[in-house]
Amino acid sequence: MKKAILSLALATTLALGAGYASAETRITYKSAKSTSSYYQMAVQIAEAMKAGSDGDIIVTVEESQGSVQNVMEARARGGDYVFTTPPVLVRLAQGGKAMFEGKSDPKFDEIRALFPIPSLTMHFVMSEESGVTDFAGMEGKTILLGKGSFGAREGEKYLKLFGLDGKVDLAEVELSNAVAALKNGQIDGFVTAGSFPAPNVIEAAASTGVNVISLSDNQIAETKRTKLVIPGGTYAGQTEDIVTTSLPVVAFTTSAMSDDTAYELTKTYWEQKEAMGGAAPWWNGVDTGLMSNITGKIHPGAVRYYEEAGFELTPDQQ
Template sequence: MLKRLATVSLAALAAVTLASQSNAETRITYKSAKAASSYYQMGVEIAEALKTGTNGDMIVTLEESQGSVQNVMEVRARGGDYVFTAPPALASAAAAEKGPFEGKGSPKFADIRALFPIPSLTMHFVLTKDSGVNDFAGLEGKTLLLGKGSFGATEGENYLQLFGLKDKVTEANVELSNAVPAMKNGQIDGFVTAGSWPAPNVVEAAASTGVTILSLSDDQIAQTKRTKTVIPAGTYAGQDKDITTTSLPVVAFATTAMDDDTAYTLTKTFWDQKATMSETSPWWKGVDKDLMGTITGKIHPGALRYYQEAGFDLTYAQK
């Protein structure tokens, strides 16, 4: 009888131990971008950083996405384990039922809260050295690859319009993935791309053909109504000066359905691991305290606790 009780007690203890281990593990679903994109790779790096930084207590599952609008839309059917990336302006548009969310509103959109910034979509106007182009005025008469359907293509076309170059530049009918070969064979004078810096296709172009990356003046930046961004000298081969350009901020979001402790741990671990991530992927070097100003909506209460403990300067609107 005593042996049987001991066996039962051991079994009960094992069950409790397993339950405790299971409860200690937090699972997060992270949805960002297409699998072939740099933003999906960032998701991979965040997942690894969170696992390492929490000793395996936080496990992140990545999901491929077709874009930020889809990420925001899925808030309607997701729970407290959902983390997604989007520009802050898009999250605000969802709450206001404007733009792509017109007629598709949901009370859950008002529950979206920011966690932390990730590398911004940064505009690059990349020209061959042989083109002799050093500023936007020099683009007149040149052949430029804008690509199709991407943020960079839409933004690039808008800039040409704003700067009076729309009908003075020939737009190449070439896929953006073929930009570097097209530059090498003289098919184009340059290309426009948007992504985190250093952008892989710009790194390749700078190393293989020699390029000039255009800077925007303060007046031009004001015309675009985008965020001013400085790419430090030395980011790309042959770049001996800072590049002043524009960017679209991107932020990792959750909703108020996520409990405060999870949001706190997730946010704290991200910032604790950022320096390590920067050693292997330089695009994380562009994420610092200054990017917190690009968060235009409210920050999740759990993340807010971390930022207040760490001494971050936050606006009233973010709290």
């Protein structure tokens, strides 16, 4: 009898253990370089998933060298793979264009969106002392663009588009030193791209006083980027809304992920977003309006959540 009871207890323990193991979902989240704000976001998402699921969803964050690498790895990863990238790169991969020319793969067609995360947002920051309040006023000023980053490339493009090519002095200073250079008068302004509110813009606005330049609708159209409005009051001294451009960023997976897993990831993300925003303000820039930035198919499991929650989806997203 004792042996029978012990056997039953052991069997029950094993069954409970098996049930626990099957309930736990493990996800690999491929993000960005460990020094970037997007890596910090990935860590916050991992913590939010664990908290919001009572430990049933465990996310491991992987460092990445960039969005192109994230998309490329979708060819070989399984149903536990989540990665971040601008939707435009997914379109290019699926079409075998640009950096994906000659590297097309049928698995690119299986990429599916889950949810939007903070966009890469352009900031054109000028010191109050410079008196510059629009792009035309930047002529003859010393501007820091940085090197090699999306913001630097985009900033250079905008200077050419708006007739400032060769008409501003480009500072040879690292972007990490932008605020110090602005304070000591070494530069008149700097260009940076990142989720808003951007830490370096917060620091510059609080310590030096700045004007963050808005773009007109015509200028935004020329850039061929997505319009984004930074609400007034986001930065010290900026009482009016700042109209600028952005590069949307979205968390993706593939159709190899189960519908239930995609549902739980998406549901937990939106339910935890407010709590994440309390710890890091850049999450407060994410709302239902960013859903329009998802230009491809959304995973069916995520679609189930969006329909339950009353989100409006386009036919192309479904």
